[in-house]
Amino acid sequence: MEERRFGRRLVLASVLAAAGALAASGTALAQQEHVGQYSQADINFGMSLYGDNCVSCHGPGGDGVDGVNLRSGQFRAASSDYELEQIISNGIPDTAMLPGNYNEAELAGLVAYLRMMGSLDASDATIGDAARGEALYNGKGDCASCHRIGGAGSRTGPDLSDIANYRTAGAMSGTLVDPTEAMVPINRTVRIVAGDGTRYEGRRLNEDTYTVQIVDENERLVSLVKADLREYEILTESSMPSYADTLTEQERADVLAYLLTLKGVG
Ligand code: HEC
Ligand code: HEC
Known part of the structure; x- marks a missing residue:
């Protein structure tokens, strides 16, 4: 090895x-x-x-x-x-x-x-170290408080288990510095007031003409019929913090190197 x-x-x-x-x-x-x-x-x-x-x-x-x-x-x-x-x-x-x-x-x-x-x-050319990146992910970066990898972590942010299969290094590096700028539309947070007045804020898993499925801030899966909603707002600001100041450039390169190893199972 x-x-x-x-x-x-x-x-x-x-x-x-x-x-x-x-x-x-x-x-x-x-x-x-x-x-x-x-x-x-x-x-x-x-x-x-x-x-x-x-x-x-x-x-x-x-x-x-x-x-x-x-x-x-x-x-x-x-x-x-x-x-x-x-x-x-x-x-x-x-x-x-x-x-x-x-x-x-x-x-x-x-x-x-x-x-x-x-x-x-x-x-x-700074190529990060994936092992150091994994430690930062779980430690200083506190990424698992919002994200999930291989079943461990939180559901409030997108599951990152196979993120490297559909995002580029450039896109992920952009997310770490300026999450809002790099955000893809499906990841936008939605704020909903249901017909009965219940308020939800969360991440869309899926949306079609009639219904929307979200994971709310308590990690619950909620499915709602759009016609019944009182308010439905799509926020254009990411709830992910920028790591431009809290992680050094080398640390961000390390985290990126770790993200690039995430290809799901099999
Ligand atoms: C407070 C919650 C929170 C924390 C902490 C957080 N994220 Fe995020 N992250 C999100 C949310 C919500 C999104 C979806 C919106 C967006 O793309 O900005 C996201 C998006 C992402 C994406 C893009 C996903 C995609 O589908 O393109 C990556 C990559 C990512 N985060 C990595 C990280 C890493 C690495 C850390 C730790 C260094 C971290 N996040 C910390 C909430 C968080
Ligand atoms: C086992 C040897 C070998 C490996 C490993 C290899 N290549 Fe090649 N590659 C060749 C040969 C031989 C050709 C020329 C084929 C021909 O005669 O058209 C070629 C052609 C190419 C071409 C086309 C060049 C042109 O002028 O059109 C590209 C692009 C290329 N390789 C990229 C890569 C990349 C990127 C990798 C690594 C991911 C890679 N190759 C790995 C042997 C290899």
Whole structure:
């Protein structure tokens, strides 16, 4: 275990060194239109995945496969990000480029890294430590007071058991700093006054034309018929606190590294 981690760190270090050398040498014009489009969190995550899964063939500088130069910004088999994701997921038939099983966060990270490989300033790359992140999640961050992972914790915030399957590193990193800005519509808190005057505030689990299901602040599941409601308000402010000041940048990177390991069971 120790040995394996050490090995991975070495690979990552050589990727970092190559990326730093390349950053100094200037970049292909093709990439510059992408600068700023990818979040640093996605790029960092992609770099660590590249070190684990791609460097063995493509090399630290992206030119390890004959005729392929990943850092040039020019791909023979892809022009859009979507096409890059397709290649990474499905491979290229009859070649050594095999299919890979990557989730949403991983695909977004790999594409961001491939796009930025040539212009990356490796000194910006902070990759967190998932074990420290887990400790922060349960300790200083007090995340379990609102969130649930694998059945443990609270239901007042979204279940995070498989969050990495449908959110990117960039989106999760945004949530930690500015939850309201990063909030997706279904996660908006609703405030309801029912026909009998009962007040509810909570998180929507589901909503259709006629009914709405929420988890209220006491973690109870409530299903209500919309036509019976006296008031129904959707709040656009997140009830999650910002961790911009309560956690350091390194601590947020650690928590993010932990969130990126959450892929559900199986
Ligand atoms: C076992 C070796 C191997 C591994 C591991 C591998 N690749 Fe490849 N990859 C190749 C080969 C060989 C090709 C060229 C296939 C061809 O001839 O079209 C290729 C092609 C590609 C291309 C298309 C390049 C172009 O110019 O269109 C992309 C993008 C790519 N790989 C990304 C990745 C990423 C990202 C990873 C890691 C998640 C990865 N590859 C892992 C061998 C590998
Ligand atoms: C006071 C309750 C509360 C605390 C404490 C809290 N959260 Fe949240 N969190 C929420 C709520 C409510 C949402 C849904 C609204 C939103 O996206 O902002 C949310 C959303 C999120 C999301 C996005 C979920 C999605 O579906 O996109 C992530 C990731 C997240 N929280 C992680 C954390 C982490 C990590 C911590 C601890 C460092 C934390 N939260 C602490 C209440 C909380």
